[in-house]
Amino acid sequence: MIQDSNPMSEPLPPEVADPTAYKLRPRDILLGAQMLFVAFGALVLVPILTGLNPNVALFTAGLGTLVFQLVTGGKVPIFLASSFAFIAPIQLGVEQYGLGETLSGLAAAGVFYLALSLLIFWRGPGFLSRLLPPIVTGPVIMVIGLSLAPVAVNMASNGSETYSGGAALAVAGAALLATMLTALLAGGWLRLVPILVGIVVGYLVAIPLGMVSLAPVAEAPWFAIPSFTAPVFHLPSILFILPVAIAPTIEHFGDILAISSVAQKDYLRDPGVHRTLLGDGLATTLAAFFGGPPNTTYSEVTGAVALTRTFNAGIMTWAAIIAILLAFVGKLGALLQTIPVPAMGGILIILFGTIVVIGINSLVQAGQDLTQPRNLVIVAIILIFGVGGLSLKAGAFALEGIGLCGLAGVLLNLLLPQPRENQPLTARELAEVDVES
Secondary structure: OOOOOOHHHOOOOHHHHOOOOOOOOHHHHHHHHHHHHHHHHHHHHHHHHHOOOHHHHHHHHHHHHHHHHHHHOOOOOOOEEEOHHHHHHHHHHHHHOOHHHHHHHHHHHHHHHHHHHHHHHHHOOHHHHHHOOHHHHHHHHHHHHHHHHHHHHHHHHOOOOOOOHHHHHHHHHHHHHHHHHHHHHOOHHHHHOHHHHHHHHHHHHHOOOOOOOOHHHHHOOOEOOOOOOOOOOOHHHHHHHHHHHHHHHHHHHHHHHHHHHHHOOOOHHHHHHHHHHHHHHHHHHHHHHHOOOOEEEOHHHHHHHHHHOOOOOHHHHHHHHHHHHHOOEHHHHHHHHOOOHHHHHHHHHHHHHHHHHHHHHHHHHOOOOOOOHHHHHHHHHHHHHHHHOOEEEEOOEEEEHHHHHHHHHHHHHHHOOOOHHHOOOOHHHHHHHHHHO
């Protein structure tokens, strides 16, 4: 039998046939470092704001990304790191219950993801959209941003014993302006790191104003084991934080859809959203057991993937490994702790406002008529319960803030009757329609 010598008839190598195939190559180390650089600003911002250790956050982000890749078979080119949705609950939880107790609530949030992934595997993803429609998730996301607004303003405007409120506003304004201009006007990879640019500019403006002391950096060792903290089981903290996981769950679906569009692969089917959510949940629970913030998929990195057209998830493996290695650099953690509070405040004005806009946009995209009585009631109660800080307490049990308003929204959506035009016609009404026609 004569063999066809036409090279076009021969199978292509796997890396040519499928650019999304997983490959761990030394030549991709710099690409991995670039992906971590894109995520770095947001990654360390959450622990700095919540009082967690940024080196621990680096470690848990890297570990979480590796776990996610293991669960999903290395098929999805995304990076997992600190979730902004949990900033307010962590701050309030640490203040009311303590760090270890709050970590138990964060671990429970990861278990919530695991339970959802099993339900999706059993029932399919459709039930989740019925349980958590935009009329519930949109206002809850808005509450997360609105409840954080006073935090951003206070951080941006408050002076201290060493510098005035005017100096604080100057640094916050510089960081805010740099972040805005980078997001609006920058091109290429620089457009993907507006947070990092804002931090650097705010830091540089703060130095001559006497708001930065590098003494802790000089005293810190080059190598240091991160200050890991174990969770302490605490039911009130778990009940307080658990409902907050609703919003990141919906965000997870959006991020998987986004990377699917970028890579032109249906990751909702292969490896399946139940696997991606399982990976996210395991990463979040593991992070809590080490004392790190919950993990979530990073849209900034998805943007970098779209820009560089590098769909190999092995690049995210290198990003994760580099993050873990940096976690043991003591001077890096000390340097991050010297970032002036007003610089963070200026950036947060945009970030927290963006969270509110995302919630509004989810309602707009879903075409919700907010003047319709049922929708009006659900949105109004969620917003006032959440922003107003309503609290239900019975002994050690407490349900308040974002958790309470999220649970109220879910229950209202399930219990309130649908408007008449959305309900199916009864047999009698169908008969009357036939007679009239």
